[in-house]
Amino acid sequence: MSRTFVGMPDFPTAAAGATHDPQLRHNLREATHTIRDKRDSAVGELDDWAQLRAAGKAIKDRTLRHLDGYLEQLESAVTAAGGTVHWAADAEEANAIVTRLVRDTGEREVVKVKSMATQEIELNNALDQAGITAYETDLAELIVQLGDDLPSHILVPAIHRNRAEIREIFLRTMADWGVPAPENLSDQPAALAEAARVHLRRRFLDTKVAISGANFAVADTGTLVVLESEGNGRMCLTLPETLISVVGIEKIVPSWSDLEVFLQLLPRSSTGERMNPYTSTWTGPTDGDGPRNFHLVLLDNGRTNALADEVGRQALRCIRCSACLNICPVYERTGGHAYGSVYPGPIGAILNPQLHGTSDPVDASLPYASSLCGACYEVCPVAIDIPEVLVHLRERVVSEPGHAAEKATMGAAGWVLNDGRRLGLAQRAIGAARSMVPRHIPGPPSAWTDTRDLPDIPEKSFRQWWRKREKAQEDETTGARQPREDGAEGRQRSDRRGGERS
Amino acid sequence: MTGSRERILGRVRAALADVPRDERPDDVAVPRTYASAHGGDPVPTLVDRLEDYKASVHRVTAGGLAEAIAEAARRRSLARLVVPPDLPAEWTTATPATIVRDDGLTIDELDAVDGVVTGCAVAIAETGTIVLDTGTAQGRRAVSLIPDVHLCVVRADQVVNGVPETVAQLDPHRPLTWISGPSATSDIELDRVEGVHGPRILEVIIEEG
Ligand code: SF4
Numbered sequence: 001m002s003r004t005f006v007g008m009p010d011f012p013t014a015a016a017g018a019t020h021d022p023q024l025r026h027n028l029r030e031a032t033h034t035i036r037d038k039r040d041s042a043v044g045e046l047d048d049w050a051q052l053r054a055a056g057k058a059i060k061d062r063t064l065r066h067l068d069g070y071l072e073q074l075e076s077a078v079t080a081a082g083g084t085v086h087w088a089a090d091a092e093e094a095n096a097i098v099t100r101l102v103r104d105t106g107e108r109e110v111v112k113v114k115s116m117a118t119q120e121i122e123l124n125n126a127l128d129q130a131g132i133t134a135y136e137t138d139l140a141e142l143i144v145q146l147g148d149d150l151p152s153h154i155l156v157p158a159i160h161r162n163r164a165e166i167r168e169i170f171l172r173t174m175a176d177w178g179v180p181a182p183e184n185l186s187d188q189p190a191a192l193a194e195a196a197r198v199h200l201r202r203r204f205l206d207t208k209v210a211i212s213g214a215n216f217a218v219a220d221t222g223t224l225v226v227l228e229s230e231g232n233g234r235m236c237l238t239l240p241e242t243l244i245s246v247v248g249i250e251k252i253v254p255s256w257s258d259l260e261v262f263l264q265l266l267p268r269s270s271t272g273e274r275m276n277p278y279t280s281t282w283t284g285p286t287d288g289d290g291p292r293n294f295h296l297v298l299l300d301n302g303r304t305n306a307l308a309d310e311v312g313r314q315a316l317r318c319i320r321c322s323a324c325l326n327i328c329p330v331y332e333r334t335g336g337h338a339y340g341s342v343y344p345g346p347i348g349a350i351l352n353p354q355l356h357g358t359s360d361p362v363d364a365s366l367p368y369a370s371s372l373c374g375a376c377y378e379v380c381p382v383a384i385d386i387p388e389v390l391v392h393l394r395e396r397v398v399s400e401p402g403h404a405a406e407k408a409t410m411g412a413a414g415w416v417l418n419d420g421r422r423l424g425l426a427q428r429a430i431g432a433a434r435s436m437v438p439r440h441i442p443g444p445p446s447a448w449t450d451t452r453d454l455p456d457i458p459e460k461s462f463r464q465w466w467r468k469r470e471k472a473q474e475d476e477t478t479g480a481r482q483p484r485e486d487g488a489e490g491r492q493r494s495d496r497r498g499g500e501r502s
Numbered sequence: 503m504t505g506s507r508e509r510i511l512g513r514v515r516a517a518l519a520d521v522p523r524d525e526r527p528d529d530v531a532v533p534r535t536y537a538s539a540h541g542g543d544p545v546p547t548l549v550d551r552l553e554d555y556k557a558s559v560h561r562v563t564a565g566g567l568a569e570a571i572a573e574a575a576r577r578r579s580l581a582r583l584v585v586p587p588d589l590p591a592e593w594t595t596a597t598p599a600t601i602v603r604d605d606g607l608t609i610d611e612l613d614a615v616d617g618v619v620t621g622c623a624v625a626i627a628e629t630g631t632i633v634l635d636t637g638t639a640q641g642r643r644a645v646s647l648i649p650d651v652h653l654c655v656v657r658a659d660q661v662v663n664g665v666p667e668t669v670a671q672l673d674p675h676r677p678l679t680w681i682s683g684p685s686a687t688s689d690i691e692l693d694r695v696e697g698v699h700g701p702r703i704l705e706v707i708i709e710e711g
Binding site: 030031035045046047048051052059065066067068069071072081087093137138139140143157162166189190192193200201205218221223229231232234238239249254257260261271274276277278280281282286288289298300310 | 509518525527533535551631636665676678680683687692695698699700
């Protein structure tokens with residue numbers, strides 16, 4: 001029922017299409033800038049952000065370096081709490097396990113909490129083939145599902161749709177899936193949300209099986225943690241008789257107390273809120289409260305490939321906050337679909353090629369889908385050095401026999417290259433933000449670094465430049481062409497750094 | 503599929519060949535230099551944060567609780583209120599609403615009430631979060647989820663400053679629900695809409711002294 005990413009064009013091709021879609025660019029710009037500003041102020045509130053970030057990074061490094069032990073610990077804690085643990089080496093196996101578990105209940109319908117792991121394995125398709133209908137319950141996922149579409153952002157999967165399109169999708173398709181949309185439906189967000197509430201209400205109250213992911217799995221207690229906003233998560237985690245959670249093996253944190261770090265880092269980085277509206281934690285089933293059966297499916301599906309790469313391993317620290325998407329100038333122009341996977345943006349550019357390998361042209365092109373400006377690293381709450389991994393993966397791509405890297409490279413860099421000024425600025429950014437990045441980029445990109453002098457390290461940092469550029473763009477759109485005076489910009493910048501202090 | 507456990511663990515171990523064999527998890531230092539809380543006077547901070555989430559907040563003294571609950575029920579025209587079986591009876595003596603005790607109501611019966619009254623386990627001032635752990639006066643999870651209005655009583659001595667204090671105080675073996683404002687979505691053009699699937703209205707009554 002839902003479309004897949006199979007057969008996607010490679011990044012340069014997809015990006016070229018997307019960058020010419022003015023509506024998409026407008027939506028993305030509005031959305032990413034709004035979340036970005038909220039994030040800045042939420043992060044700026046905590047004067048120990050840098051310490052939290054360092055702790056978050058270290059906890060995840062500890063987990064990854066001893067993942068075998070933590071997996072075994074998690075398994076025994078979940079089992080002791082009355083849950084059942086399953087291990088899935090790849091997507092196919094995970095889908096088979098979940099399908100069998102649903103079949104065992106005798107049910108043909110399941111409700112789903114938004115989960116990237118189940119998107120990654122394309123679980124809905126697998127269930128569909130087995131005659132089981134999976135209903136997405138997160139509003140954005142519902143929009144994507146009803147629109148027979150693909151998610152394009154980690155946090156706001158329907159970011160590429162505007163209210164008029166959403167109204168049209170609801171009117172056209174809701175009746176096929178259950179309760180129809182009211183005929184006089186307006187395109188006001190409150191009316192659209194109400195239509196979704198009515199559409200899903202009965203489904204929540206009646207469905208016997210739910211499928212979720214988890215944001216965290218606590219090894220020492222066997223606790224699973226889900227953060228959400230709408231309450232659809234609470235509905236799915238509480239009302240059905242059977243709960244099946246599909247969780248990547250990297251989602252572990254060693255101990256209960258470690259949550260004190262991540263429950264501060266994640267909401268502020270992600271939605272820019274002090275805390276998301278709802279967080280649910282459960283440790284196995286509870287008598288008389290919530291599902292009677294709990295199954296945890298631990299998913300590898302390429303994660304051990306990433307783990308084996310000493311440089312790339314850090315990508316597994318990711319807590320899927322999406323801050324890197326919202327800051328990324330490439331994502332802002334291309335949107336999530338161009339990345340050809342459920343993991344878009346900078347994190348997708350380093351995660352996908354590691355999970356899948358780089359034999360596929362989409363994955364091979366992703367390490368080039370970046371200007372290496374370093375902004376993603378600065379905002380990442382677990383300090384993943386995305387530019388470092390990108391450069392590392394580029395080396396890997398070009399060293400592979402028969403690679404199509406030349407085309408991939410030049411195409412992906414196209415948006416930078418087709419504007420000489422932009423290129424100069426991007427290169428300056430490399431020099432300023434990332435002194436470790438080699439001045440001569442190895443492999444095919446040398447085609448352009450070779451023919452251009454990399455400028456000296458500029459006085460302004462990338463962030464300063466970027467802020468100023470954005471301001472100028474905003475002024476352009478609002479009609480004011482007043483460049484910010486230095487004092488104001490300096491202040492703004494130090495506010496931001498005050499939050500980061502990294 | 504029993505082989506997959508060994509296969510995955512084997513792959514994990516092979517992937518970690520660079521980690522010295524004698525390294526223990528604790529050898530990977532975790533700097534815990536972050537603050538346990540971010541200051542502030544807890545109750546006023548909690549009020550401020552809750553209001554930021556569009557929750558209604560009322561501060562009352564011990565004697566004023568029953569009247570505050572009654573007043574909220576009147577204001578929201580709540581005819582039937584569900585309460586956990588162990589909710590103190592004196593909390594609801596002043597309210598004109600019909601009180602329905604949850605002695606294992608069905609989901610549909612819960613769906614047919616107008617609101618719910620609960621206590622809480624802990625409230626976190628700096629994030630405006632109320633935590634329910636299904637303990638005294640809180641009931642099972644479905645009770646605070648299905649009705650459209652949630653009236654939640656927080657005693658001032660249940661308010662802590664920060665997230666670390668909270669995590670330390672909670673028992674992970676209980677199912678926990680952290681609530682920060684009413685149900686909300688920003689999925690449509692990032693316009694915030696309060697109330698999707700969870701209770702659309704959260705009223706918090708803080709009982710002091
Ligand atoms: S890489 Fe970092 S910033 Fe990007 S989604 Fe993951 S945790 Fe967030």
